[in-house]
Amino acid sequence: METTAQNNTAALLNLSTLTQYFIPFGNLIFPIIIWTTNKDKSEYVNQQGKQTINFQLSLFLYSCALVMIAVPTLLVGIFSNTTFSAIVNNDDIVLDNFNFSNISGVITIAVVAIVLFMFMKIAEFILIIYASLKTSNGDDFKYPLTINFIK
Secondary structure, eight states: OOOHHHHHHHHHHHHGGGGGGTSTTHHHHHHHHHHHHHTTTOHHHHHHHHHHHHHHHHHHHHHHHHHHHHHHHHHHHHHHTOEEEEETTTTEEEEESOOHHHHHHHHHHHHHHHHHHHHHHHHHHHHHHHHHHHHHTTOOOOOTTOOOSOO
């Protein structure tokens, strides 16, 4: 049976991932600090810390994959179907022969990747709050779709 202090530490581990909205990579830095300082004191905190860090690393990997799909697809689709001409007098760049119908399929792929990213971030926020509530009650929580980097 976990103590209230252990439950609070596990809940704090999960809630510390929300620092990503204020501090870049705070979702990894703060849980790692809390986990490393408390993992030897409680097996429950150790297990929940691993879950939290693995979930954040998994989301980072999924986000990188979505960005690697969306950005190059969009850029290649737009720039391969247009020609540029520069007007020397005004230093303006003019797009010639730009046709939206040529890139609509490519934009669809990029938009789907962006929408998936947005849903992933919303699901992340909801799961963090839910995990914090579960761990504050002493229940084990396993994040879905998590790759176990730390075993």
